[in-house]
Amino acid sequence: MSLELLEKLSECVEFGKINQASPYPPQMKGQSGADEITKEALEAGIAPSDILNNALITAMNKVGQKYTENKIFVPQMLLSAKAMSASMAHLKPFFASGAVQRKGKFIIGTVFGDLHDIGKNLFGMMVEGAGWEVIDLGIDVKIEKFVETVQQNPGAVVGISALLTTTMVNMKPVIDAIKAISPDTKIIVGGAPLSSDFASQIGADGYGKNPQEGIVWLDKISA
Amino acid sequence: MQTWKSNFSETKKHYTDWWNGKGIVLTMWEHLFKEGAPYENILPPPPHKDLNQLWFDPIWRAQQLHYTMSRNSYLADILPVANTQLGPGSLAAILGSVLEGREDTIWIHQKPDFDGQIIFDEKGWKLHEDLLRNCVANARGKYMVGCPDLVEGLDVLASLKGSDNVLMDLIMDPDGTLEQLRKINEAYFDVFNRIYDIINVNGEMAFCYFSLWAPGTVSKLQVDISIMISEDDYRTFCLPFLREQTEKIDYTLYHLDGVDAIRHLDAILELENLNAIQWTPGYGQPQGGNPQWYELYKRILTGGKSVMANWVTLDELEPLLDNVGNQGMHINVDFKSEKDIEQALKIVERYR
Numbered sequence: 106m107s108l109e110l111l112e113k114l115s116e117c118v119e120f121g122k123i124n125q126a127s128p129y130p131p132q133m134k135g136q137s138g139a140d141e142i143t144k145e146a147l148e149a150g151i152a153p154s155d156i157l158n159n160a161l162i163t164a165m166n167k168v169g170q171k172y173t174e175n176k177i178f179v180p181q182m183l184l185s186a187k188a189m190s191a192s193m194a195h196l197k198p199f200f201a202s203g204a205v206q207r208k209g210k211f212i213i214g215t216v217f218g219d220l221h222d223i224g225k226n227l228f229g230m231m232v233e234g235a236g237w238e239v240i241d242l243g244i245d246v247k248i249e250k251f252v253e254t255v256q257q258n259p260g261a262v263v264g265i266s267a268l269l270t271t272t273m274v275n276m277k278p279v280i281d282a283i284k285a286i287s288p289d290t291k292i293i294v295g296g297a298p299l300s301s302d303f304a305s306q307i308g309a310d311g312y313g314k315n316p317q318e319g320i321v322w323l324d325k326i327s328a
Numbered sequence: 329m330q331t332w333k334s335n336f337s338e339t340k341k342h343y344t345d346w347w348n349g350k351g352i353v354l355t356m357w358e359h360l361f362k363e364g365a366p367y368e369n370i371l372p373p374p375p376h377k378d379l380n381q382l383w384f385d386p387i388w389r390a391q392q393l394h395y396t397m398s399r400n401s402y403l404a405d406i407l408p409v410a411n412t413q414l415g416p417g418s419l420a421a422i423l424g425s426v427l428e429g430r431e432d433t434i435w436i437h438q439k440p441d442f443d444g445q446i447i448f449d450e451k452g453w454k455l456h457e458d459l460l461r462n463c464v465a466n467a468r469g470k471y472m473v474g475c476p477d478l479v480e481g482l483d484v485l486a487s488l489k490g491s492d493n494v495l496m497d498l499i500m501d502p503d504g505t506l507e508q509l510r511k512i513n514e515a516y517f518d519v520f521n522r523i524y525d526i527i528n529v530n531g532e533m534a535f536c537y538f539s540l541w542a543p544g545t546v547s548k549l550q551v552d553i554s555i556m557i558s559e560d561d562y563r564t565f566c567l568p569f570l571r572e573q574t575e576k577i578d579y580t581l582y583h584l585d586g587v588d589a590i591r592h593l594d595a596i597l598e599l600e601n602l603n604a605i606q607w608t609p610g611y612g613q614p615q616g617g618n619p620q621w622y623e624l625y626k627r628i629l630t631g632g633k634s635v636m637a638n639w640v641t642l643d644e645l646e647p648l649l650d651n652v653g654n655q656g657m658h659i660n661v662d663f664k665s666e667k668d669i670e671q672a673l674k675i676v677e678r679y680r
């Protein structure tokens with residue numbers, strides 16, 4: 106029973122079935138979605154940590170893999186992330202109470218001067234799906250905001266996104282400012298115009314060409 | 329009337345041939361100043377008071393353009409066309425997206441409170457109309473006035489309601505999205521025709537983005553957001569609307585942006601009336617003259633479309649023509665001086 110529910114939930118997330126009312130995907134029309142199944146699973150006594158680890162994380166892993174292989178594209182990935190969030194909403198109270206342990210905190214934002222956030226959002230959702238608590242600072246995030254959030258969340262890992270050649274250079278002052286107050290804070294950068302060479306030049310600890318690479322890096326540093 | 333470009337009739341022939349798959353156009357992105365005296369002694373406007381004036385004051389901008397046009401080089405096939413750009417998406421601005429002038433460019437922001445309706449915004453149109461009319465009045469036949477970068481389809485919708493909302497709606501509300509796209513195309517032709525009426529010179533027209541001139545109506549087409557969607561979705565949400573544009577506009581160029589857009593090339597090549605495809609490699613990739621892109625250019629030419637290669641360097645010119653051929657090539661070189669242009673001309677003449 107519990108295995109079946111987890112499998113069903115995993116499928117909902119993988120294929121972007123948010124809730125019963127959602128018309129997508131057509132082959133799951135009318136069926137329960139991630140929202141209802143998570144409620145049902147909790148009521149059936151399944152541990153929230155099992156829901157996270159054995160349904161959400163496995164599903165988001167598959168989603169990330171399919172995206173990297175060009176089998177699905179951004180719209181499908183956005184829907185998977187929505188389905189995951191619908192499930193996550195039910196788990197939030199357990200995270201807060203400490204009943205479910207997450208891998209750590211991840212602070213993410215798009216660098217100041219830059220308004221692009223689709224890639225940043227996707228990565229943030231994948232990180233959440235990989236079992237981290239994500240603090241999303243949004244777009245056009247100023248240096249002080251990053252610094253302040255790092256101070257409030259000791260031990261958190263930071264991710265910075267940039268999509269413009271004119272704003273990727275803004276990442277260095279952010280990294281410098283964070284390292285100045287907290288030299289041990291690990292920072293990963295990403296976004297289309299970046300490269301791993303550029304990332305090391307500006308003093309970042311990691312670089313992810315796509316969400317999958319970023320998550321592999323996160324797993325490595327948190328292991 | 330005589331324009332400030334003395335070899336314009338020759339350039340027009342090069343363009344007409346190129347649109348039809350023949351010959352070479354040699355030009356640059358925008359302009360550089362000529363050596364020696366200006367064509368006429370035009371005074372610049374006083375320095376701009378603020379960013380608003382720099383971009384959105386039609387009289388100031390028309391005067392500034394008039395001044396630079398009187399000093400630009402029009403060697404090779406460089407066009408005598410005033411660049412009336414008003415940001416990355418004039419149609420979106422005429423449908424309610426908000427423009428914001430910055431130091432180096434104009435930014436475009438989502439329409440506040442967009443409710444799904446595609447509504448013509450008179451204020452956005454007036455901004456364009458005033459700029460174009462002032463430019464035409466100054467030009468008096470000495471140069472042409474280009475059509476600003478209209479943009480169409482899904483990219484307009486993205487400027488109105490945000491890219492991620494567009495992407496989600498492809499799946500959650502496909503019919504509503506198609507209806508919005510139909511309305512956007514209607515608005516497109518309305519705006520296009522209004523602009524054509526103001527700027528055409530004896531039926532000829534120029535388009536600012538990618539330096540285009542044609543002996544009829546002309547436009548650049550794009551779906552930049554297509555890097556994020558599947559080939560099937562491209563065929564459903566992009567192709568029919570692009571097809572209508574290629575059928576109604578005499579000469580069309582498709583702007584293919586980024587390695588992830590190449591997936592859609594087969595679909596694009598199916599547009600019977602599309603004349604040419606421009607290739608933008610994207611950041612981190614070598615520019616348009618690099619041997620890496622020869623195969624892509626050959627694929628486009630074999631598909632029956634002309635090619636536009638951008639940011640080609642002088643030393644890449646010869647190998648490019650040797651490998652891709654001399655028929656249907658529009659080459660943009662990043663010239664730094666008139667000497668560069670003359671050097672490139674010497675090379676290209678051997679292939680003409």
Ligand code: B12
Nearest residue numbers: 220221222223224264266269270295296297313319435586
């Ligand atoms: C959508 C888009 C927009 C939308 C943004 C909407 C939004 N909410 O994000 C809008 C219309 C607002 C926009 C505005 C502008 N844009 Co724009 N835009 C794009 C476009 C079409 C797609 C970008 C995108 O979302 N890609 C898809 C996502 C999924 O990819 P991604 O962001 O790279 O993210 C992936 C990875 O990089 C990685 N990743 C991302 N972040 C991070 C972070 C970490 C830590 C990690 C590990 C990984 C990671 O994971 C993601 C998933 O794989 C590109 C064109 C293109 N071909 O890329 C232009 C593009 C980026 N834009 C460009 C420009 C110039 C602009 C404007 C200046 C235009 C203007 N004059 O108004 C403005 C700038 C506004 C600003 N200050 O930011 C240029 C940049 C050129 C350059 N050399 O810098 C591009 C390349 C277009 C072009 N060819 O000229 N744009």
